[in-house]
Amino acid sequence: MADINRTTTITLPSEISSEIIADVQQESAIMRLARRVELPGRGLTIPVITGDPQAAWVAETAAKPVSNSTLNTKLMQAYKIAVIETVSREFTRDAAALYDELIRRLPAALASVFDSTVIGNTQAPGANFDTFAAATAQSFGTDVYAALVAADTDIANNGGVLNGFALGAQGRGALLAAVDGDRRPLFVNNVSEGAIPRVLGAPVYINKALYKAASGSDPAVYGIAGDWSAALYGTVEGVQIRISDQATLTSGATTINLFQQNMIAVLAEIEVGFRADVDKFNLLTA
Numbered sequence: 001m002a003d004i005n006r007t008t009t010i011t012l013p014s015e016i017s018s019e020i021i022a023d024v025q026q027e028s029a030i031m032r033l034a035r036r037v038e039l040p041g042r043g044l045t046i047p048v049i050t051g052d053p054q055a056a057w058v059a060e061t062a063a064k065p066v067s068n069s070t071l072n073t074k075l076m077q078a079y080k081i082a083v084i085e086t087v088s089r090e091f092t093r094d095a096a097a098l099y100d101e102l103i104r105r106l107p108a109a110l111a112s113v114f115d116s117t118v119i120g121n122t123q124a125p126g127a128n129f130d131t132f133a134a135a136t137a138q139s140f141g142t143d144v145y146a147a148l149v150a151a152d153t154d155i156a157n158n159g160g161v162l163n164g165f166a167l168g169a170q171g172r173g174a175l176l177a178a179v180d181g182d183r184r185p186l187f188v189n190n191v192s193e194g195a196i197p198r199v200l201g202a203p204v205y206i207n208k209a210l211y212k213a214a215s216g217s218d219p220a221v222y223g224i225a226g227d228w229s230a231a232l233y234g235t236v237e238g239v240q241i242r243i244s245d246q247a248t249l250t251s252g253a254t255t256i257n258l259f260q261q262n263m264i265a266v267l268a269e270i271e272v273g274f275r276a277d278v279d280k281f282n283l284l285t286a
Contacts, residue, residue, distance in 0.1 A: 020107060020239045024270065027111035029166035029205035030118045031233060039234025039273050043077040043128070074275050077128035078236045082269035083109045084249060089262045098266075106268045110239070112209035115166070118274055119224050120283070121212040130276045132224050137283040139219060144178035145186055148200055151225045151282035160227030160280030165204045168211025171222030171284060172196055172204070219285040226281030236271035243267070 025031040037044065053067040085105065091097065116122040120133025136154050138147040152162045167175075175196050178186045187196045196204050202225075212221040245264045249256040258265055 021235070023107035024111050024239065027108045027207065028115050029207040029210060030115045030231075030274075031111070032205045033164040033166055033203075033228040034231035034233050034274070034276070035229065037076075037232055037234040039076060039078050039236050039271070041078060041236050041271070043075050043273070044234060045073050045075055074130075075128050076232065076234055076273040076275045077126060078234070078271035078273050079125035079129055080269055080271050081110050081113050082267060084265050084267045086249065086256060086258070086263050086265050089245070089264060106239070106266075110268065110270050111207065114233075114272060114274075115207045116209040116212075119166070119210050119212075119221065121209070121221060129274055130278060131274075132226075132276070132278060132281050132283060135224065135226075135278050135281045135283045137219075137285050138225075139285050140174050140222065141286075144174060147284065148225070151284065152200055154282055155225070155227055155280055158279040160230055160277070162200065162202055162225055162227060164202050164228045165199055165223060165225045165284075166210055167204060167206055167223030167284070168221070169206060169208045170211045170220070172206055174222055174286075175199065175204075214286060222284040222286065224281055224283055227277075230280040231274070231276035233272060233274045239268055239270050241266065241268055 025036075054065070055067070056065045058064055083106065087098070087101065091101075113122065117124060117129070118131055120131045120135075124131050124133075136151075138151045138154070140147050155162045165171075175187045176185065180186055187199055198204060210221070210223050214220040243264055243266055244258060246259045247265055249258070249265055256263065256265075
């Protein structure tokens with residue numbers, strides 16, 4: 001918790017602000033796969049197609065069939081992710097260095113919370129934020145390839161097409177370890193590459209926040225596979241920045257008095273929402 005009442009709001013140059021947003025998206029595997037929409041502060045009602053129209057053969061001069069898509073709606077609501085970073089007063093003498101440091105360090109922190117929440121590793125911030133916690137799970141077990149094919153089939157059976165994977169670093173490790181009967185890797189042409197750009201023809205993106213260790217009877221979570229045309233995220237006004245040099249910050253048992261310790265605090269926050277057709281996604285577990 002932080003008493004950051006005495007703050008200064010700074011307006012980042014447009015190119016810097018755009019770069020921070022771009023880096024958040026680059027750091028987030030989920031954002032790289034899902035579609036982005038502009039999200040107003042009051043939220044956004046999204047139409048969801050739950051059934052497709054049905055065409056049919058017709059004879060010459062016969063009446064054509066009438067068949068409409070069935071629709072539902074979901075409210076995408078904005079929820080706030082925030083982080084406070086402290087730096088020394090000396091560091092701020094060079095404004096360009098401050099901007100560079102924000103670009104380097106803050107996007108990953110914001111993206112990690114978003115990805116961890118969407119996959120279900122972290123509790124959702126509210127009822128109007130979808131997660132994949134209850135998605136159908138496929139266990140890698142002893143046959144990684146069979147699990148991936150099972151995910152592809154389940155997604156297809158629910159009206160989707162598997163077109164992307166978002167994995168934790170351990171998920172990539174599990175794919176690298178998958179070999180055929182002759183001990184040849186299944187998903188890389190050259191093990192020295194150390195990368196798996198595509199699996200079953202679909203792109204793979206990595207964020208270590210997507211991994212969750214096994215706990216009790218719950219298996220480890222390696223990542224998520226799905227039809228990402230059925231997932232949307234939205235942001236309100238991009239990343240907001242506030243600065244204080246006289247606040248008192250509390251982090252666990254540690255108290256930081258910025259004025260006394262000649263430091264400043266940089267608060268970064270983003271308002272973001274996420275909605276998806278969860279049936280078109282499969283969790284990948286150990």
